[in-house]
Amino acid sequence: xxxxxxxxxxxxHYGTGxxxxxxxxxxxxxxxxxxxxxxxxxxxxxxxxxxxSVFSEMWFQVGTMLFVASLLYHAWVGMRDIIMDYxxxxxxxxxAEFAVAFVxxxxxxxxxxxxxxx
Amino acid sequence: MSAAPKxxxxxxxxxxxxxxxxxxxxxxxxxxxxxxxxxxLPVALYILHVTLGSQEGYDRWAAFFSRPAVKLIVILxxxxxxxxxxxxxxxxxxxxxxxxxKAPARSSAxxxxxxxxxxxxxxxxxxx
Numbered sequence: 001x002x003x004x005x006x007x008x009x010x011x012x013h014y015g016t017g018x019x020x021x022x023x024x025x026x027x028x029x030x031x032x033x034x035x036x037x038x039x040x041x042x043x044x045x046x047x048x049x050x051x052x053s054v055f056s057e058m059w060f061q062v063g064t065m066l067f068v069a070s071l072l073y074h075a076w077v078g079m080r081d082i083i084m085d086y087x088x089x090x091x092x093x094x095x096a097e098f099a100v101a102f103v104x105x106x107x108x109x110x111x112x113x114x115x116x117x118x
Numbered sequence: 119m120s121a122a123p124k125x126x127x128x129x130x131x132x133x134x135x136x137x138x139x140x141x142x143x144x145x146x147x148x149x150x151x152x153x154x155x156x157x158x159l160p161v162a163l164y165i166l167h168v169t170l171g172s173q174e175g176y177d178r179w180a181a182f183f184s185r186p187a188v189k190l191i192v193i194l195x196x197x198x199x200x201x202x203x204x205x206x207x208x209x210x211x212x213x214x215x216x217x218x219x220k221a222p223a224r225s226s227a228x229x230x231x232x233x234x235x236x237x238x239x240x241x242x243x244x245x246x
């Protein structure tokens with residue numbers, strides 16, 4: 001018998017963490033979807049000034065930012081799943097994953113710019 | 119002792135029409151997710167950027183959205199989003215072992231397909 005073998009036999013749980021976070025971010029996005037949909041249906045911003053004032057509300061800005069941040073992680077896990085399923089050569093897979101990660105980070109910064117950069 | 123395992127026959131029926139409802143929900147969840155990542159997400163951010171950026175940008179897109187072809191694209195995008203949304207809620211429930219048996223999983227898949235379609239119809243009714 002080997003005693004004191006400390007290594008976790010089922011790995012580092014990176015997969016479980018991603019799996020769980022994909023679901024938590026889904027819940028955040030689902031909540032925002034219902035809330036933003038109701039807000040836009042109720043207000044129906046009829047012109048530029050109204051449209052702009054919706055997005056100058058602090059709670060709407062923070063909610064939208066939280067949504068996009070959740071989306072970033074959610075889409076990362078989802079796109080990585082798809083890439084791992086269909087793109088077999090390691091170099092191409094890494095290139096595709098890098099492109100997805102880069103683009104998602106770009107979207108995050110862009111969203112902050114749209115919400116607060118004006 | 120058995121030697122190398124015998125090669126087993128492989129048969130993947132990839133015809134969508136032959137898939138059971140949970141399979142349809144699954145593949146549409148994947149396809150809609152990929153399409154939401156690209157092109158829907160960058161296009162949505164671009165529209166937000168332009169319409170919030172200036173009165174001219176807002177007017178330009180307001181005029182653009184009044185075209186029937188553009189409305190059709192909006193409805194298709196809404197369908198993809200709605201399907202991903204409802205299918206995702208079904209997966210969350212399945213993860214919690216709610217409706218995990220074959221019969222309820224099958225009927226919830228049908229419900230997801232119908233709700234996605236109805237949501238697209240509702241959006242179509244709103245914007246047309």
